[in-house]
Amino acid sequence: MTINHKRRLLLAGVGAGGLALSAAAVTAQNQERVIKVVAKKFDFTPGEIRLKKNQPVTLEFTTLDVVMGFALPDFGVRTDILPGTTARIRFTPDKAGQFPFHCDIFCGSGHESMTGTVIVT
Numbered sequence: 012m013t014i015n016h017k018r019r020l021l022l023a024g025v026g027a028g029g030l031a032l033s034a035a036a037v038t039a040q041n042q043e044r045v046i047k048v049v050a051k052k053f054d055f056t057p058g059e060i061r062l063k064k065n066q067p068v069t070l071e072f073t074t075l076d077v078v079m080g081f082a083l084p085d086f087g088v089r090t091d092i093l094p095g096t097t098a099r100i101r102f103t104p105d106k107a108g109q110f111p112f113h114c115d116i117f118c119g120s121g122h123e124s125m126t127g128t129v130i131v132t
C-alpha cells in the first residue's frame with residue numbers, strides 16, 4: 012500500500028512537470044512571431060508586414076522562381092532568397108513607423124517594382 016501510494020505521488024509529480032514544460036513551450040511560441048514571406052517575380056506576399064515595436068520577429072522567406080533578395084535598410088537587415096531553401100531574418104523593430112523594403116538582387120525586368128512596406132506600431 013505504502014509503495015503504491017508513493018508511486019502514485021511520483022507519477023502525479025511527473026505529470027505536473029510535463030504540464031509545466033508544455034505551458035512554457037506555448038508561452039515561448041506566443042512570444043516569437045514568425046511571418047512567412049513568399050517572393051516571386053515581381054512581388055513579395057505579403058507586401059505589407061505589420062510588426063509590433065520591441066517584439067522580436069522572424070521573417071521566413073521562400074521564392075517561387077529565381078534568386079531574390081530582401082532588404083529592409085531602416086533596420087539594417089537583408090538576406091538572399093534561394094530557390095528550394097528557406098531564408099530567415101530575426102530582428103526586433105525598435106522604432107515605430109512605415110519602412111520600405113525591396114528586392115536587392117536583379118531578378119528580371121520588373122525587379123524595380125519589387126517593393127513593400129513594414130509597418131511598426
Ligand SMILES: [Cu+2]
Nearest residue numbers: 114116118122
Ligand atoms: Cu529583384
